[in-house]
Structure formats: C-alpha cells, structure tokens
Amino acid sequence: MRATNLTLLTDLYELTMMQGYFKNPTNQTVIFDMFYRVNPCGGSFAITAGLEQMIEYIENLHFTDDDIEYLRSLHIFEDDFLEYLRSFKFTGDIYAIPEGTVVFPREPLVKVIAPIMEAQLVETAILNIINHQSLIATKAARVCYAARGDGIMEFGLRRAQGPDAGIYGARAAVIGGCAGTSNVLTGQMFNVPVLGTHAHSWIMSFPDEYTAFKTYAKMYPNSCTLLVDTYDVLKSGVPNAIRVFEEMREEGVKLTHYGIRIDSGDLAYLSKEAYKMLAAAGFDDATISASSDLDEYLIDSLKTQDAKINSWGVGTNLITSKDNPAFGGVYKLAAVKDADSTNFTPKIKLSENTEKVTNPGNKTVYRIYSKSTGKIKADLICLADEVFDPDETMIIFDPADTWKKTKVLGGTYELRELLVPVIREGKRVYTSPEVMDLREYCQKEQNTLWDESRRLVNPQKVYVDLSQKLYDLKKNLLEEMSEKALD
Amino acid sequence: MRATNLTLLTDLYELTMMQGYFKNPTNQTVIFDMFYRVNPCGGSFAITAGLEQMIEYIENLHFTDDDIEYLRSLHIFEDDFLEYLRSFKFTGDIYAIPEGTVVFPREPLVKVIAPIMEAQLVETAILNIINHQSLIATKAARVCYAARGDGIMEFGLRRAQGPDAGIYGARAAVIGGCAGTSNVLTGQMFNVPVLGTHAHSWIMSFPDEYTAFKTYAKMYPNSCTLLVDTYDVLKSGVPNAIRVFEEMREEGVKLTHYGIRIDSGDLAYLSKEAYKMLAAAGFDDATISASSDLDEYLIDSLKTQDAKINSWGVGTNLITSKDNPAFGGVYKLAAVKDADSTNFTPKIKLSENTEKVTNPGNKTVYRIYSKSTGKIKADLICLADEVFDPDETMIIFDPADTWKKTKVLGGTYELRELLVPVIREGKRVYTSPEVMDLREYCQKEQNTLWDESRRLVNPQKVYVDLSQKLYDLKKNLLEEMSEKALD
Structure with missing residues (x-):
C-alpha cells in the first residue's frame, strides 16, 4: 500500500x-x-x-x-x-x-x-x-527549446521510475515548458492539460485501419489525431487518414484539432511525404505529430532538416532525463x-x-x-x-x-x-x-x-x-x- | 498531497x-x-x-x-x-x-x-x-556480482527520481541482492535491513574529529563505522578512528561491528593504506566500507586492484540505473x-x-x-x-x-x-x-x-x-x- x-x-x-x-x-x-x-x-x-x-x-x-x-x-x-x-x-x-x-x-x-x-x-x-x-524541469526546458515553439507533450509515464516519477516528473515537465502530459493523474492533481489519442492496439482490434480511423473520428471529431504507422505510413496510414478527413469534410464537420501521428520510421522523410499528401488533399493545416525515442538533440536535428512536424510527444528520454x-x-x-x-x-x-x-x-x-x-x-x-x-x-x-x-x-x-x-x-x-x-x-x-x-x-x-x-x-x-x- | x-x-x-x-x-x-x-x-x-x-x-x-x-x-x-x-x-x-x-x-x-x-x-x-x-533489481544484481560476495548497501534515496523511486527502488535493489538500504521507509514497509551511520555534518558540528568519533562510538559501540574523510583520511581520519577503537578496547568494549567509511579520494590507495594502519594497531577485522560514485564497473576495477574494501555503499548509479x-x-x-x-x-x-x-x-x-x-x-x-x-x-x-x-x-x-x-x-x-x-x-x-x-x-x-x-x-x-x- x-x-x-x-x-x-x-x-x-x-x-x-x-x-x-x-x-x-x-x-x-x-x-x-x-x-x-x-x-x-x-x-x-x-x-x-x-x-x-x-x-x-x-x-x-x-x-x-x-x-x-x-x-x-x-x-x-x-x-x-x-x-x-x-x-x-x-x-x-x-x-x-x-x-x-x-x-x-x-x-x-x-x-x-x-x-x-x-x-x-x-x-x-x-x-x-x-x-x-x-x-x-531542466530537461523539459531543453527539449522545448529544441522544438522552436512547437508544442511538446510529455508521454513518458510507462517508462518513469515508479508512480511518483511519472506524477511529479510530468508536473516538472510542464513547469519546464511542456504543453501537457498524457498522465491523467498529473492532470487531475495539478490542473494541467492532458493529451493523447489512441495506440496501435486500437487499430489492431478492428478488422482494418480505415474502420479503426473512421470509428475514432466519429467519436472524437474535435480532437482527431490518427496514428498512421501500424501497417505502413505512406501506403496505408496516411491514405486512410485522408479518406476519413475527406468524409468528415463532406459530412460538414469543421476540422479544427485534427491530424496524424507517426511513431516509427524516419520522421523527417515520412513527415515531409505525409505533408505533401495531406496538402494535396487540402489538409495542409493538419497537425503532424511525432513520437519515437525523441530527445532535444533529435528534435533539433529534425527541425534543421525541415521535418514537417509541428507537435512532439517525448517519452523515456524526458521523464528519466536519460542521458543525465x-x-x-x-x-x-x-x-x-x-x-x-x-x-x-x-x-x-x-x-x-x-x-x-x-x-x-x-x-x-x-x-x-x-x-x-x-x-x-x-x-x-x-x-x-x-x-x-x-x-x-x-x-x-x-x-x-x-x-x-x-x-x-x-x-x-x-x-x-x-x-x-x-x-x-x-x-x-x-x-x-x-x-x-x-x-x-x-x-x-x-x-x-x-x-x-x-x-x-x-x-x-x-x-x-x-x-x-x-x-x-x-x-x-x-x-x-x-x-x-x-x- | x-x-x-x-x-x-x-x-x-x-x-x-x-x-x-x-x-x-x-x-x-x-x-x-x-x-x-x-x-x-x-x-x-x-x-x-x-x-x-x-x-x-x-x-x-x-x-x-x-x-x-x-x-x-x-x-x-x-x-x-x-x-x-x-x-x-x-x-x-x-x-x-x-x-x-x-x-x-x-x-x-x-x-x-x-x-x-x-x-x-x-x-x-x-x-x-x-x-x-x-x-x-537488474542493476543491483550486476553491482552485487561485481562485489564478489561483499555486502552492497543501497544509499541512493537522495538522488532517486522522487519518493517512489527511492522507496520501491530500494525494495527492488534488495531483491536483486543488496544487503540493505539506508531508506528507513523501505525498511519499515518491506521489513528489510536498514543501514547507515553518520555524515560529514556530524563531524563538522563538533569542535574536532576525535570528539565527534568518540561521541559516536559511545552511543553506538555495537555498530560503529566512522566516516574518516572529512578532513584528511590518512593524516586525521584513520588515526582518530584508531585512537577511539583503542580507547574502546581499553574500556573492555567488545568490538564486533566496527570500522571506517571512506567517501572520497582514491578508494584503492586509501583503503590499502588505511588497512595497514588499522592492522598495525590490531584492528585488521575492522570493516572498511567505501562509497563515492560507485557502480559495477568501478567496484570490479577496485576489486581487481585488491582494494581493501569489504563493504560498499552504492547510491546514484544504482538507484537511477544511471547508464541505462x-x-x-x-x-x-x-x-x-x-x-x-x-x-x-x-x-x-x-x-x-x-x-x-x-x-x-x-x-x-x-x-x-x-x-x-x-x-x-x-x-x-x-x-x-x-x-x-x-x-x-x-x-x-x-x-x-x-x-x-x-x-x-x-x-x-x-x-x-x-x-x-x-x-x-x-x-x-x-x-x-x-x-x-x-x-x-x-x-x-x-x-x-x-x-x-x-x-x-x-x-x-x-x-x-x-x-x-x-x-x-x-x-x-x-x-x-x-x-x-x-x-
């Protein structure tokens, strides 16, 4: 206890x-x-x-x-x-x-x-x-600095060194500059924004990716970030996401907070290609969020390479301050x-x-x-x-x-x-x-x-x-x- | 709260x-x-x-x-x-x-x-x-393996990633092989041995090192590990410790759990010299315990150099698994x-x-x-x-x-x-x-x-x-x- x-x-x-x-x-x-x-x-x-x-x-x-x-x-x-x-x-x-x-x-x-x-x-x-x-807090300040004004979400609870490291680590991460955390308990205790959409298991529990996306979009039209890398980002994930966004548009849903999340692969290449596909379909204002072993150095490097990412989920390396x-x-x-x-x-x-x-x-x-x-x-x-x-x-x-x-x-x-x-x-x-x-x-x-x-x-x-x-x-x-x- | x-x-x-x-x-x-x-x-x-x-x-x-x-x-x-x-x-x-x-x-x-x-x-x-x-627990197993049978004490609470990281980290460290922890709350919650003697501040709060040692020895004759590096290990700390041990011996105190702790300097050199001085005074069974940025690699290296240390306090590197x-x-x-x-x-x-x-x-x-x-x-x-x-x-x-x-x-x-x-x-x-x-x-x-x-x-x-x-x-x-x- x-x-x-x-x-x-x-x-x-x-x-x-x-x-x-x-x-x-x-x-x-x-x-x-x-x-x-x-x-x-x-x-x-x-x-x-x-x-x-x-x-x-x-x-x-x-x-x-x-x-x-x-x-x-x-x-x-x-x-x-x-x-x-x-x-x-x-x-x-x-x-x-x-x-x-x-x-x-x-x-x-x-x-x-x-x-x-x-x-x-x-x-x-x-x-x-x-x-x-x-x-x-110090680590978060560094990560946020690297992101040059983009929002950083603290996503590290599962890798934190025990419950308190998750709870108070997320608190400190927000003080240092994070826009919010995935950690619901921290949200409740400290009145900070909580963020997050769905995992690969959501996609996998449906017969196909489109149905998983569509179901999610119907539920959360005002906060619809679709995880596009369960099968293949550019061949499957992004086309299915665009299909769903188009259907929402046709149904008259005003798309405000919507976009995609990429959680694996080369984030610079995939984000740029995904942006082209989204822009071609008229969704150039979609959020492209990325997560996957990020830290301040990788974010800085991706920004230098003009990766088309404007929202970042940072987990292990932030919540443990892994290099220090x-x-x-x-x-x-x-x-x-x-x-x-x-x-x-x-x-x-x-x-x-x-x-x-x-x-x-x-x-x-x-x-x-x-x-x-x-x-x-x-x-x-x-x-x-x-x-x-x-x-x-x-x-x-x-x-x-x-x-x-x-x-x-x-x-x-x-x-x-x-x-x-x-x-x-x-x-x-x-x-x-x-x-x-x-x-x-x-x-x-x-x-x-x-x-x-x-x-x-x-x-x-x-x-x-x-x-x-x-x-x-x-x-x-x-x-x-x-x-x-x-x- | x-x-x-x-x-x-x-x-x-x-x-x-x-x-x-x-x-x-x-x-x-x-x-x-x-x-x-x-x-x-x-x-x-x-x-x-x-x-x-x-x-x-x-x-x-x-x-x-x-x-x-x-x-x-x-x-x-x-x-x-x-x-x-x-x-x-x-x-x-x-x-x-x-x-x-x-x-x-x-x-x-x-x-x-x-x-x-x-x-x-x-x-x-x-x-x-x-x-x-x-x-x-994994890190503790590695550290204990390096110590080749010597006791490892978990000392990391002050550098743990929040209270739980200290509490449950110490629990896991004992499961992995540590002999005990300095963390009293873990001792209470999980019925594991708690260990520790005094800090530099104890020594510094007395007019001189000898008086600090003597006062401590009188209080804790059955668990008397004296921290010898506040001023100078070989010129001051060890001679003062020996003086106190001699006085205890003269007073007929049976010395069972007693010894010195070295918390800075070159642990191989200092422990060997300290051992010689202790042995020359008839205290060759004194525990020589060491702490100071230890991990499995440094302990292994000190053992290889025949450092005369038989008890180890491991803090930051164990409780955070610092390299990983x-x-x-x-x-x-x-x-x-x-x-x-x-x-x-x-x-x-x-x-x-x-x-x-x-x-x-x-x-x-x-x-x-x-x-x-x-x-x-x-x-x-x-x-x-x-x-x-x-x-x-x-x-x-x-x-x-x-x-x-x-x-x-x-x-x-x-x-x-x-x-x-x-x-x-x-x-x-x-x-x-x-x-x-x-x-x-x-x-x-x-x-x-x-x-x-x-x-x-x-x-x-x-x-x-x-x-x-x-x-x-x-x-x-x-x-x-x-x-x-x-x-």
Missing part, C-alpha cells in the same frame, strides 16, 4: 545522528544549504522545481505510533529519544528559490535554518524532491550557532577538489539584470546581511579565477534577491502558484538568458560570483584550516 | 480508447503481453520485480466520484461512459513471472487476459511499475476473441525492424534446465496449450537464424513453466513472498546462469527459442499480412 506519511523517507544515519545530538545536547541552531555543482546535460543552467512538494513534506512531518514502534524494533534507539520523536515537529525557517526559476551551480536553492536535529532529519527528502523535479538521470544536489552545513551565542559561526567543508569546497556562512543570492536588455548579467552569492545599492558601481569577480573582474556601472543594473522565505518557525509562509502559472513564469525566466547560454551544446556559461565579503571569509577560513592541518 | 488511488495513473489515450470500445461494443476479450526487447546495461539477463505492487494496483482499481468529475471536466467523455466507470472493476486474469526470476528478452513477463476496455486501461501502470522495479535509466518494457496485443467465439485469434504487430515483430497468440514460457548442472539451457516461448515431455528429445532453434538448431536429449533436462496465475477473475490468487525471501530466491536464480552469462561486459547470450508451433503461426501470419499489403 502506498505510504502517505513520508516522515521515514530519510536515510537511517539522519536518525542515528539525531539521537546523537539528542543524547549530547548542544542545542545548536544550524544553517544547511542545498545546492548543486554541475548543470545537467551539459547546459548552462537548471530550472528549480519541487518546492511545493517540499513544503508539504515539511508541514506534514510527524512520527506516528507505528513509526515509533518500527524504530524501536531496530534496537538502536532509546526510549527517551523515541518519546522525543513522538512530539517532533519542524520549528525552523526555510528559504528557497521559487519553482521555475533559472538557477546556476553553487547557488543555495534551499536554505534551512533550524535546530540541528530537525535540519538533519529533512536532508534526504529535501534532496530527493528538489533533485528529481529540478532535473526533469540524476541532479547532483547536495545539502551542506554552512554555519552553526551555539545555544548561548547570538551569532552563527561559518563552517566550511574542505575537499581536495577546489570546486567542492563549500561556501561558508549565512548566505543569499542576488541576480544582477541589465536594465537595458532585461538579461542576466551575473548572479552574486553573498552574506545574508549584505546590502547593495544598484546606483553604485559594483565590481564582481570570478571566485576561482579572481583576476577575472567585471565592472557593473551604477544605474545600469537591477538587483533581485532570489531566495524567499517559505517556512517560518515551522509554518508555511509561501503560497505556490498554479503549475500553469509556474510554466508561464519559467518561460519568462528562460528569456532572461542570452540565447548563447540556451544553446544545447557547449553554451556560454553564466557568471556566479561571490561578494568580496564572502570571498574574504572563505579565504580566511581555508587558510586557518590549512594552517591547523600543518600543526 | 500524495495520491493513494492510482486508477488515473494512466495515459489519457487508454481512456479515450476505452470510451471508443464502450461506444462501439465488440465485447472482445483480448490478450496483452508485457515483455522487453533488450537487456539493461549490456547484460545477458534481467531480474523481474514489481509484481506485488502491480497486483495491489489491480486489486485497488476503482474510479472515485472525484475521478469521475475530473474526467467529466475534460469534455471528452460522455455520461454513459462515465457511469460505466463508476462501477468499473478489473475482472480478467493475469499471469506473471514471479519477482526475482532471471528473465530474457521477448518473454512475456506479464500476460493480461481481459475484456478489451479493462486490458487497455491497465497498460500504463503495469509498465510503469514492472519497468521501474525490474530495472533496479529505463527498462524498455512494452505491452502488446497478442490475441483477440470476439464475444460470439470460443477461440482467440492471434494478432501480430509488424515492424520494419524484424526484432520488433511481436509473437502472436496465447503463449507461455518454459525454462529448460540441464539435469546434470541445474543451469539454464534455454527458454522456450510456446503456445499456452502445448505440452512437452521431458523424456522426449527436443529440437529447439533460434527464431531469427532458424538454421541454428540444438538437440536436447530426452531425460537430460527439466522443464519449468515460468508464468504463474496471479489474478483470476479480478481476484488475487497469488501471495508474494517477503522481500528477503525474494532476495534469497533471486540469488538461486542467478546461480542457474552460467558464469559466462553473468559477466559484466559482453556476456554470453542465453537462448530464447520459439516452439515449432508458435514459429509456424508467426510465419504464416507474417506471410498473410505481407500478401495483403501487396494487394
């Missing part, structure tokens, strides 16, 4: 660490950042998604009696800790970048400020939810405040790999837009209490190659803080927009990127810089730790 | 087709086969999984009032059809190959015999559930029986690609075992009513290259029918074993493969042949259809 309480959707070590903190109470409040390091699929950006499900998870956190008894049965948790869990609630604050936003590596997408036991427990589920949906099926989001400790202290002490995680060294402290992210173009100039990760005046000239620099400096003239830019409060003292303070509104917002977000950064292959990187104050803090901490190591 | 009723977890076209059959009643009973065409990850086999969740889905199928109202709101379904859905139940029969079984391409893993409307509706969810779990994140199961019409007929008419789906031509008719699968070795000689797909006598010599042949014939001498082989009834007239007639029993069964199943077929790279293919009767039926249907096409 499906689990409805996701409180135990966590790694065991979160609970063993929690008990550790419970038994050795420091009463620390901590800050964890969720961020990622590498853009999916070789792109220059990602799209955040999953925030609404993350908030629901936080709101619903509670250990049931069954959960407590299960944990007791593991013989690693003591009674006092299990009693504490019984009344456990999340009491901290969470900030996040809204869903559908274009984001870049190392920016905190989610910032959790909470007592250490609470902040630790929620790590795994936050990562699971945000990683998954951000992955699929994991979004590498991580959740790292950034600062600790002891019970008797009023200030957070920044924490840093070293790594042999410089790119993996974390950014310490209580941070936020500002986006710097060019006033004249509305495009993104750069993002700035800084400490949460820093204040910038857009009338003043700002010098930003690459945190790895610090000699790469850019001067942003006062008055030429606008600033927007990306992180917004979503949970305060354990309570939701954020209302998520409807999914179709997130989709519209996401379109606008993508338009703030230069086209050079949207290119599918080897795009121009978008700069994410550190403020001088954060850079100095990081440098000092690194030097302090490396000196300690020499002792 | 999480959906608990998965009835609408289907593609819209299943419902539009259903209405089509409802409005044009033929009262056909049909047979659909679920099968796959290509083994995941270049292997020679797959492991089936997900059957229990598929049965639960079938048992729970029903349209709620909300579902009906939602469908009505789409303005494509008529009142009589919506009324029919209100009392909809699955009334058909389903046969399936039990979970944990080694299977091969083109064998029906699931066979649905039902009125066409019912058989059509369930297509998408059956594929979703079986595709996902079979994928992860979709199991290409399909669901194809195999036969149709009209209401006024007693016999099924076999159906075949043509394709330009010969491999994609389906096998027609009401079929089953027999496994042929060598009596002397217990290993699989071949599988035989045949018509459901065929009977074979293992005392008689059997000649089997490759369905593509029919001149490749093998004589199996009477008395030297045993037969086992793989498909078993799981649903009869809509009711469950099958009780799934516990997951840990499925794991044990799956180990035995893998031992029926020759080692040559378990090799990770370019393994020997296992033969799946067609019976003479099925072969003739398929050939005749193909010729009939191609002659029709010439007309």
Whole structure:
C-alpha cells in the first residue's frame, strides 16, 4: 500500500545522528544549504522545481505510533529519544528559490535554518524532491527549446521510475515548458492539460485501419489525431487518414484539432511525404505529430532538416532525463550557532577538489539584470546581511579565477534577491502558484538568458560570483584550516 | 498531497480508447503481453520485480466520484461512459513471472487476459511499475556480482527520481541482492535491513574529529563505522578512528561491528593504506566500507586492484540505473476473441525492424534446465496449450537464424513453466513472498546462469527459442499480412 506519511523517507544515519545530538545536547541552531555543482546535460543552467512538494513534506512531518514502534524494533534507539520523536515537529525557517526559476551551480536553492536535529532529519527528502523535479524541469526546458515553439507533450509515464516519477516528473515537465502530459493523474492533481489519442492496439482490434480511423473520428471529431504507422505510413496510414478527413469534410464537420501521428520510421522523410499528401488533399493545416525515442538533440536535428512536424510527444528520454538521470544536489552545513551565542559561526567543508569546497556562512543570492536588455548579467552569492545599492558601481569577480573582474556601472543594473522565505518557525509562509502559472513564469525566466547560454551544446556559461565579503571569509577560513592541518 | 488511488495513473489515450470500445461494443476479450526487447546495461539477463505492487494496483482499481468529475471536466467523455466507470472493476486474469526470476528478452513477463476496455486501461501502470522495479533489481544484481560476495548497501534515496523511486527502488535493489538500504521507509514497509551511520555534518558540528568519533562510538559501540574523510583520511581520519577503537578496547568494549567509511579520494590507495594502519594497531577485522560514485564497473576495477574494501555503499548509479535509466518494457496485443467465439485469434504487430515483430497468440514460457548442472539451457516461448515431455528429445532453434538448431536429449533436462496465475477473475490468487525471501530466491536464480552469462561486459547470450508451433503461426501470419499489403 502506498505510504502517505513520508516522515521515514530519510536515510537511517539522519536518525542515528539525531539521537546523537539528542543524547549530547548542544542545542545548536544550524544553517544547511542545498545546492548543486554541475548543470545537467551539459547546459548552462537548471530550472528549480519541487518546492511545493517540499513544503508539504515539511508541514506534514510527524512520527506516528507505528513509526515509533518500527524504530524501536531496530534496537538502536532509546526510549527517551523515541518519546522525543513522538512530539517532533519542524520549528525552523526555510528559504528557497521559487519553482521555475533559472538557477546556476553553487547557488543555495534551499536554505534551512533550524535546530540541528530537525535540519538533519529533512536532508534526504529535501534532496530527493528538489533533485528529481529540478532535473526533469531542466530537461523539459531543453527539449522545448529544441522544438522552436512547437508544442511538446510529455508521454513518458510507462517508462518513469515508479508512480511518483511519472506524477511529479510530468508536473516538472510542464513547469519546464511542456504543453501537457498524457498522465491523467498529473492532470487531475495539478490542473494541467492532458493529451493523447489512441495506440496501435486500437487499430489492431478492428478488422482494418480505415474502420479503426473512421470509428475514432466519429467519436472524437474535435480532437482527431490518427496514428498512421501500424501497417505502413505512406501506403496505408496516411491514405486512410485522408479518406476519413475527406468524409468528415463532406459530412460538414469543421476540422479544427485534427491530424496524424507517426511513431516509427524516419520522421523527417515520412513527415515531409505525409505533408505533401495531406496538402494535396487540402489538409495542409493538419497537425503532424511525432513520437519515437525523441530527445532535444533529435528534435533539433529534425527541425534543421525541415521535418514537417509541428507537435512532439517525448517519452523515456524526458521523464528519466536519460542521458543525465540524476541532479547532483547536495545539502551542506554552512554555519552553526551555539545555544548561548547570538551569532552563527561559518563552517566550511574542505575537499581536495577546489570546486567542492563549500561556501561558508549565512548566505543569499542576488541576480544582477541589465536594465537595458532585461538579461542576466551575473548572479552574486553573498552574506545574508549584505546590502547593495544598484546606483553604485559594483565590481564582481570570478571566485576561482579572481583576476577575472567585471565592472557593473551604477544605474545600469537591477538587483533581485532570489531566495524567499517559505517556512517560518515551522509554518508555511509561501503560497505556490498554479503549475500553469509556474510554466508561464519559467518561460519568462528562460528569456532572461542570452540565447548563447540556451544553446544545447557547449553554451556560454553564466557568471556566479561571490561578494568580496564572502570571498574574504572563505579565504580566511581555508587558510586557518590549512594552517591547523600543518600543526 | 500524495495520491493513494492510482486508477488515473494512466495515459489519457487508454481512456479515450476505452470510451471508443464502450461506444462501439465488440465485447472482445483480448490478450496483452508485457515483455522487453533488450537487456539493461549490456547484460545477458534481467531480474523481474514489481509484481506485488502491480497486483495491489489491480486489486485497488476503482474510479472515485472525484475521478469521475475530473474526467467529466475534460469534455471528452460522455455520461454513459462515465457511469460505466463508476462501477468499473478489473475482472480478467493475469499471469506473471514471479519477482526475482532471471528473465530474457521477448518473454512475456506479464500476460493480461481481459475484456478489451479493462486490458487497455491497465497498460500504463503495469509498465510503469514492472519497468521501474525490474530495472533496479537488474542493476543491483550486476553491482552485487561485481562485489564478489561483499555486502552492497543501497544509499541512493537522495538522488532517486522522487519518493517512489527511492522507496520501491530500494525494495527492488534488495531483491536483486543488496544487503540493505539506508531508506528507513523501505525498511519499515518491506521489513528489510536498514543501514547507515553518520555524515560529514556530524563531524563538522563538533569542535574536532576525535570528539565527534568518540561521541559516536559511545552511543553506538555495537555498530560503529566512522566516516574518516572529512578532513584528511590518512593524516586525521584513520588515526582518530584508531585512537577511539583503542580507547574502546581499553574500556573492555567488545568490538564486533566496527570500522571506517571512506567517501572520497582514491578508494584503492586509501583503503590499502588505511588497512595497514588499522592492522598495525590490531584492528585488521575492522570493516572498511567505501562509497563515492560507485557502480559495477568501478567496484570490479577496485576489486581487481585488491582494494581493501569489504563493504560498499552504492547510491546514484544504482538507484537511477544511471547508464541505462529505463527498462524498455512494452505491452502488446497478442490475441483477440470476439464475444460470439470460443477461440482467440492471434494478432501480430509488424515492424520494419524484424526484432520488433511481436509473437502472436496465447503463449507461455518454459525454462529448460540441464539435469546434470541445474543451469539454464534455454527458454522456450510456446503456445499456452502445448505440452512437452521431458523424456522426449527436443529440437529447439533460434527464431531469427532458424538454421541454428540444438538437440536436447530426452531425460537430460527439466522443464519449468515460468508464468504463474496471479489474478483470476479480478481476484488475487497469488501471495508474494517477503522481500528477503525474494532476495534469497533471486540469488538461486542467478546461480542457474552460467558464469559466462553473468559477466559484466559482453556476456554470453542465453537462448530464447520459439516452439515449432508458435514459429509456424508467426510465419504464416507474417506471410498473410505481407500478401495483403501487396494487394
């Protein structure tokens, strides 16, 4: 039976660490950042998604009696800790970048400020939810970009990694730009368009293709896309479809949403030939939709070859993000405040790999837009209490190659803080927009990127810089730790 | 909020087709086969999984009032059809190959015999559930094979494609051979071992590494695996771990489950050096566990280099089956029986690609075992009513290259029918074993493969042949259809 309480959707070590903190109470409040390091699929950006499900998870956190008894049965948790869990609630604050936003590596997408036991427990589920949906939203944005304005339908439920991957994957795909999904449950849950006509089995269950088409057209005259590749696209499927369309026309049916779908064979050749046949019969406005192992690269290539396709059904490669099926989001400790202290002490995680060294402290992210173009100039990760005046000239620099400096003239830019409060003292303070509104917002977000950064292959990187104050803090901490190591 | 009723977890076209059959009643009973065409990850086999969740889905199928109202709101379904859905139940029969079984391409893993409307509706969810779990069980079998008997822990929840991918992915990973999972919810739901100790954040929240280790060891003396790579594995982590183990020994703690975990750096070098240091201090029985972007190929390579690792935590690459994140199961019409007929008419789906031509008719699968070795000689797909006598010599042949014939001498082989009834007239007639029993069964199943077929790279293919009767039926249907096409 499906689990409805996701409180135990966590790694065991979160609970063993929690008990550790419970038994050795420091009463620390901590800050964890969720961020990622590498853009999916070789792109220059990602799209955040999953925030609404993350908030629901936080709101619903509670250990049931069954959960407590299960944990007791593991013989690693003591009674006092299990009693504490019984009344456990999340009491901290969470900030996040809204869903559908274009984001870049190392920016905190989610910032959790909470007592250490609470902040630790929620790590795994936050990562699971945000990683998954951000992955699929990003992939969808790429696929839609390749289609140059044509509609993309999400068709992948049967190949998704379980029910949720289908349900929330389709949600994320629509946020990223898909026009709709074949997944009826996603349609119901999130009020997004559901699409689809018939399968090969429909055709095969009739004595012949014409009868199958005709029966379908009578039923659905206003949404009549006929699947033409069961027997032979050009010799059988398209001629039978044209025959049915002609009969509908003769019967006075106004053909509005009608056309064909091709699900196999060479889509460029078949679509061009099919278009000629349809146009010759006066059906040049028929939709020609295609599906069959599509991804952004194949769609781009078919568009370049002038395939006469204007609607695309994308399944496996989108719903699993097949060439890059994991979004590498991580959740790292950034600062600790002891019970008797009023200030957070920044924490840093070293790594042999410089790119993996974390950014310490209580941070936020500002986006710097060019006033004249509305495009993104750069993002700035800084400490949460820093204040910038857009009338003043700002010098930003690459945190790895610090000699790469850019001067942003006062008055030429606008600033927007990306992180917004979503949970305060354990309570939701954020209302998520409807999914179709997130989709519209996401379109606008993508338009703030230069086209050079949207290119599918080897795009121009978008700069994410550190403020001088954060850079100095990081440098000092690194030097302090490396000196300690020499002792 | 999480959906608990998965009835609408289907593609819209299943419902539009259903209405089509409802409005044009033929009262056909049909047979659909679920099968796959290509083994995941270049292997020679797959492991089936997900059957229990598929049965639960079938048992729970029903349209709620909300579902009906939602469908009505789409303005494509008529009142009589919506009324029919209100009392909809699955009334058909389903046969399936039990979970944990080694299977091969083109064998029906699931066979649905039902009125066409019912058989059509369930297509998408059956594929979703079986595709996902079979994928992860197969991947787990490969990873465990690479580890040559060492324990594999499933650690991937944070990178899984949503909650279900984590929950059921971990279930499938255990079926495929993992010793346990970090996912507590999977542990609770399926009574499988949960594993895990602490993260870098535990270490970082203490003033120093030694104090963090010591605190942990005091809490969990019986399960004390210390993460040694927060600062420096060999200079800091391992020496501090040894200091703690020595203190425990001095205090008279019997060290049973204890050791270190390395999560970064070169695992071969670090594990060998760490082993030397541990052994020199008298801790040569400490577990050395490793995690960090592991998959079957890296584990195999580390084993070949004699890395001193005896426990492995595998995350992203297992839970997403990263190099092959979709199991290409399909669901194809195999036969149709009209209401006024007693016999099924076999159906075949043509394709330009010969491999994609389906096998027609009401079929089953027999496994042929060598009596002397217990290993699989071949599988035989045949018509459901065929009977074979293992005392008689059997000649089997490759369905593509029919001149490749093998004589199996009477008395030297045993037969086992793989498909078993799981649903009869809509009711469950099958009780799934516990997951840990499925794991044990799956180990035995893998031992029926020759080692040559378990090799990770370019393994020997296992033969799946067609019976003479099925072969003739398929050939005749193909010729009939191609002659029709010439007309």
